[in-house]
Amino acid sequence: MMGERIGIEVSQAIAEAAMLSNVDVVAAYPITPQTHIVEHLAELVANGELDAEYIPVESEHSAMSACLGAVATGARTFTATAGQGLELMHEVLYVASSMRLPVIMSVANRALSGPLNVWGDQSDLMSVRDTGWIQIVAANGQEAVDNIICAFAIGEDRRVLLPVMVHVDGFYLTHVIEPIIMPSQEEVDQFLPPYDYPLPLDTERPVTMGAFAPPVLYPEAKKAQDVNLRGAMPVILEHWDRFEKEFGRKYGPLEHYRSEGAKTLLLTMGSIGDTASAAVDKMRDEGKDVGLVQLRLWRPFPFAEFRNAVRDADLLVVVDRAISFGGPGGPFCSEVRAALYDEEKRPKVTGFIAGLGGRDITVAGFEEMVARGMEIAETGAEQEYEIYGVRE
Amino acid sequence: MQNYNVYASRLVPKREPFAPGHRACIGCGEALAVRLACKALPQNVIIANATGCMEVVSSQFPMTAWRMPWIHTLFENTAAVASGVESALKAMARKGKRPDTGTKVVAMAGDGGTSDIGIQALSGALERGHDFLYICFDNEAYMNTGIQRSSATPFGASTTTSPAGKMSIGQKTWKKNVPAIAAAHDIPYVATASHSYPFDLMAKVAKGVAMPGPAYIHINSVCPTGWRSAPDLSVRLGRLAVQTGVFPLYEIENGKYKLSMELPELKPVQDYLKLQGRFRHLSEDTIREIQQRVVEEYEKIKEKAQ
Numbered sequence: 021m022m023g024e025r026i027g028i029e030v031s032q033a034i035a036e037a038a039m040l041s042n043v044d045v046v047a048a049y050p051i052t053p054q055t056h057i058v059e060h061l062a063e064l065v066a067n068g069e070l071d072a073e074y075i076p077v078e079s080e081h082s083a084m085s086a087c088l089g090a091v092a093t094g095a096r097t098f099t100a101t102a103g104q105g106l107e108l109m110h111e112v113l114y115v116a117s118s119m120r121l122p123v124i125m126s127v128a129n130r131a132l133s134g135p136l137n138v139w140g141d142q143s144d145l146m147s148v149r150d151t152g153w154i155q156i157v158a159a160n161g162q163e164a165v166d167n168i169i170c171a172f173a174i175g176e177d178r179r180v181l182l183p184v185m186v187h188v189d190g191f192y193l194t195h196v197i198e199p200i201i202m203p204s205q206e207e208v209d210q211f212l213p214p215y216d217y218p219l220p221l222d223t224e225r226p227v228t229m230g231a232f233a234p235p236v237l238y239p240e241a242k243k244a245q246d247v248n249l250r251g252a253m254p255v256i257l258e259h260w261d262r263f264e265k266e267f268g269r270k271y272g273p274l275e276h277y278r279s280e281g282a283k284t285l286l287l288t289m290g291s292i293g294d295t296a297s298a299a300v301d302k303m304r305d306e307g308k309d310v311g312l313v314q315l316r317l318w319r320p321f322p323f324a325e326f327r328n329a330v331r332d333a334d335l336l337v338v339v340d341r342a343i344s345f346g347g348p349g350g351p352f353c354s355e356v357r358a359a360l361y362d363e364e365k366r367p368k369v370t371g372f373i374a375g376l377g378g379r380d381i382t383v384a385g386f387e388e389m390v391a392r393g394m395e396i397a398e399t400g401a402e403q404e405y406e407i408y409g410v411r412e
Numbered sequence: 413m414q415n416y417n418v419y420a421s422r423l424v425p426k427r428e429p430f431a432p433g434h435r436a437c438i439g440c441g442e443a444l445a446v447r448l449a450c451k452a453l454p455q456n457v458i459i460a461n462a463t464g465c466m467e468v469v470s471s472q473f474p475m476t477a478w479r480m481p482w483i484h485t486l487f488e489n490t491a492a493v494a495s496g497v498e499s500a501l502k503a504m505a506r507k508g509k510r511p512d513t514g515t516k517v518v519a520m521a522g523d524g525g526t527s528d529i530g531i532q533a534l535s536g537a538l539e540r541g542h543d544f545l546y547i548c549f550d551n552e553a554y555m556n557t558g559i560q561r562s563s564a565t566p567f568g569a570s571t572t573t574s575p576a577g578k579m580s581i582g583q584k585t586w587k588k589n590v591p592a593i594a595a596a597h598d599i600p601y602v603a604t605a606s607h608s609y610p611f612d613l614m615a616k617v618a619k620g621v622a623m624p625g626p627a628y629i630h631i632n633s634v635c636p637t638g639w640r641s642a643p644d645l646s647v648r649l650g651r652l653a654v655q656t657g658v659f660p661l662y663e664i665e666n667g668k669y670k671l672s673m674e675l676p677e678l679k680p681v682q683d684y685l686k687l688q689g690r691f692r693h694l695s696e697d698t699i700r701e702i703q704q705r706v707v708e709e710y711e712k713i714k715e716k717a718q
């Protein structure tokens with residue numbers, strides 16, 4: 021049976037993608053704008069549509085901890101969080117990746133307190149970029165659903181065995197109803213092999229998991245972890261290719277939109293890409309040579325593909341939705357700059373921080389940023405980055 | 413009990429799931445308590461362990477003292493990790509993904525990992541009713557980080573963050589009653605135990621792990637390093653804690669209290685305190701205050717047990 025296109029709230033669709041992936045354990049703690057995901061999972065379990073243990077934990081710290089225990093025991097495990105919840109998990113996130121426990125989690129990206137703000141930006145995503153997780157950023161509901169399923173295939177692959185976050189923009193995606201092709205159970209079963217952890221906690225074959233490492237071993241362990249995460253790249257591509265063969269939808273680390281030969285490239289991550297593409301259309305109509313590159317795979321960072329994609333442009337206009345306080349501006353932009361620094365042929369990079377805490381970025385906004393970016397490229401600017409649209 | 417040497421080999425399994433060769437201090441009561449508890453556990457057990465002395469002395473990669481499946485992840489999340497392990501076993505058995513071998517789950521943590529930073533995870537797990545046994549090995553301070561006070565440190569004890577000084581008697585608060593907190597969750601089994609009463613300890617561990625639903629055991633564990641006591645006195649100190657009423661042994665089964673042994677009369681707390689450097693600075697007045705409180709608390713438990 022083929023999947024069918026239905027109108028569904030993205031949060032619900034994410035929960036159903038986890039159900040289609042046949043999860044065994046779900047740990048759940050509510051936080052806006054993620055709540056609808058765990059609520060819908062609770063309904064699915066309550067109605068007998070999903071056979072899983074649903075652990076209504078008392079905090080996100082425990083949610084991630086329970087996930088660790090479950091995955092280590094050999095169960096396919098899912099949880100979801102956002103903003104402060106991700107921050108409370110922070111400590112535990114490192115353990116999942118360093119112990120190579122493939123927990124799969126959707127993060128409904130949200131601003132961080134204070135001031136308290138439940139709306140979307142990518143501050144939370146950036147705060148966990150060094151935790152060793154694979155991080156996939158979805159630009160719309162379909163990508164979110166497809167990549168939840170891919171995340172299980174990637175994370176649980178024996179060549180990878182790493183936890184995966186699938187980021188979706190809070191509210192912009194989580195709370196909208198989109199037409200989404202929901203894959204059928206048969207299709208998912210065919211795509212996704214059962215979870216088979218090589219050395220689970222098992223009394224027949226006792227293992228010690230989570231031993232501590234003294235200085236003579238710790239750096240080696242960390243290097244191995246980095247090699248492992250970087251080495252996941254071809255496996256990720258392999259699963260995306262497999263996904264395309266089965267489902268007909270193509271995913272890669274980058275998404276290009278009218279970027280071929282463009283002299284100015286907008287660079288975005290997440291749902292703002294859709295608005296950015298509308299802005300690109302408008303600017304192209306006006307005869308401006310502007311294209312768009314969207315980054316889908318944040319970790320491992322696709323250095324080679326990225327450099328190739330932007331090499332021939334003159335200007336890169338990077339839009340960040342997080343601040344590195346007192347640092348080089350936006351974390352996205354600073355990584356992009358670093359990735360290009362050693363290139364002989366590279367575009368000039370201008371960085372904008374926009375859309376913090378749910379402030380909308382409109383088509384006109386992208387146009388303004390591109391125009392200002394061009395201006396800075398020509399005349400220079402006092403600061404390395406600018407915050408777009410802030411009332412002074 | 414006196415004939416322990418004679419009868420031990422017949423009464424106690426020879427099996428050492430917590431293997432010798434770990435690196436606990438000489439005379440460590442906590443290591444002894446862990447060893448005894450492990451002997452009392454059935455073989456099909458998965459252990460989740462908190463950060464603390466026992467993790468550090470037993471699990472330096474690539475070595476391990478654990479002959480059972482064992483997982484350590486963090487300091488405060490052991491009850492949550494155990495919740496995940498237990499839920500996974502349940503789901504996988506139900507879905508036929510893993511044979512149902514009746515595997516039990518046991519969580520182990522120190523008093524800091526239990527009474528302070530981990531109490532939220534513990535309370536959550538107890539409230540949700542996971543089928544697991546949680547054992548708190550209470551050496552009355554954060555020993556792994558160098559003898560800092562916890563909320564289980566007794567009144568008057570000098571630690572590195574509650575030092576005795578001209579203006580301070582040391583720890584200024586009374587020991588938090590974690591067994592009572594656990595019992596307030598209406599779980600089927602709560603008990604206290606001491607490594608100095610090994611058969612009692614082992615019987616309680618065996619009972620707790622067999623009990624369906626959550627069980628909590630609080631084990632007094634002498635730490636010569638932190639208590640500033642002679643290593644060869646650990647077993648004696650454990651007994652004195654019980655015999656003075658400082659650490660009464662009891663069980664709470666489905667809400668019903670039961671004292672584990674008859675104590676015709678309590679020994680003076682002075683006998684217990686004077687063997688430990690951490691109480692060396694206490695004045696007679698303070699000791700009298702402690703004595704009074706110990707008797708009061710002991711009477712409360714005795715009353716509940718009637």
Ligand SMILES: Cc1ncc(C[n+]2csc(CCOP(=O)(O)OP(=O)(O)O)c2C)c(N)n1
Binds near residue numbers: 463464465487522553
């Ligand atoms: C979040 C966090 N805070 C602090 C620590 C440092 N730490 C490690 S073990 C420990 C104390 C452990 O004390 P306890 O639980 O009483 O066990 P013991 O070592 O006494 O057996 C502390 C404070 C940590 N590992 N994690």
Ligand code: SF4
Binds near residue numbers: 436442466637
């Ligand atoms: S510090 Fe205390 S509890 Fe820790 S190993 Fe040494 S004696 Fe045992």
